[in-house]
Amino acid sequence: MSEQKIRGRKVADRIRVIVAELLERRVKDPRLGFVTVTEVRVTGDLQHASVFYTVLGSDEDRDATTAALESAKGLIRSEVGRQLGLRLTPTIEFILDALPDTAKHLEEALRAAAERDAELAELAAGATPAGDADPYRKPARDDDETE
Numbered sequence: 398m399s400e401q402k403i404r405g406r407k408v409a410d411r412i413r414v415i416v417a418e419l420l421e422r423r424v425k426d427p428r429l430g431f432v433t434v435t436e437v438r439v440t441g442d443l444q445h446a447s448v449f450y451t452v453l454g455s456d457e458d459r460d461a462t463t464a465a466l467e468s469a470k471g472l473i474r475s476e477v478g479r480q481l482g483l484r485l486t487p488t489i490e491f492i493l494d495a496l497p498d499t500a501k502h503l504e505e506a507l508r509a510a511a512e513r514d515a516e517l518a519e520l521a522a523g524a525t526p527a528g529d530a531d532p533y534r535k536p537a538r539d540d541d542e543t544e
Contacts, residue, residue, distance in 0.1 A: 405439050408481065412446050413437040415477050416489075423476070424469045428461035430454050435494045439487060446477075446487040449494040459493060466491045 417434045431453040438447045452462045466473075470489055478486030526532075 401441060405441060405443060408443055408483075408487075409437040409439045409446065411481060412439070412448070412477055412487070415480050416448055416473055419469075419473055419476055424465070424472070426465040426469060428465035429469075430458040430462040432462055432466075435496065443483060444485060444487055445490065447490045447492055449492050451494045451496070463491070463493065 413434050413436070416437070420429065420432050420434070433451045433453075434448060435451055436449040438449075439445065450462075450466070452459045470491070474486060474489045477489065
């Protein structure tokens with residue numbers, strides 16, 4: 398891995414910790430729900446940070462949390478810049494992480510497939526083959542040679 402990628406990963410990890418601590422301790426917006434910062438990605442030049450987050454609760458909770466994060470973006474960015482000590486503070490973008498919804502959809506699909514597999518296994522258990530028990534052709538025997 399190149400030095401630039403390693404540095405970018407370290408900065409992203411540090412931003413994730415800073416943002417999570419700020420949301421827990423300093424941002425007192427009542428609209429802010431139970432937020433988890435799942436990942437942070439920074440551009441190669443460290444000028445932009447995408448902060449992915451999840452919110453526990455309903456769609457209304459997600460919308461309220463999104464609004465709270467947008468209103469606190471300035472405070473969060475200034476604190477990130479102060480704690481990182483970089484020459485230029487990266488811009489911050491909050492993105493609702495779709496991973497939990499995708500995982501839920503996949504779990505439902507796997508559960509439905511398992512139920513169908515169980516139904517087919519039940520049907521196959523009592524089934525008998527259509528036609529002959531052994532449907533493959535066999536070479537004709539030569540009974541004439543035994544005479």
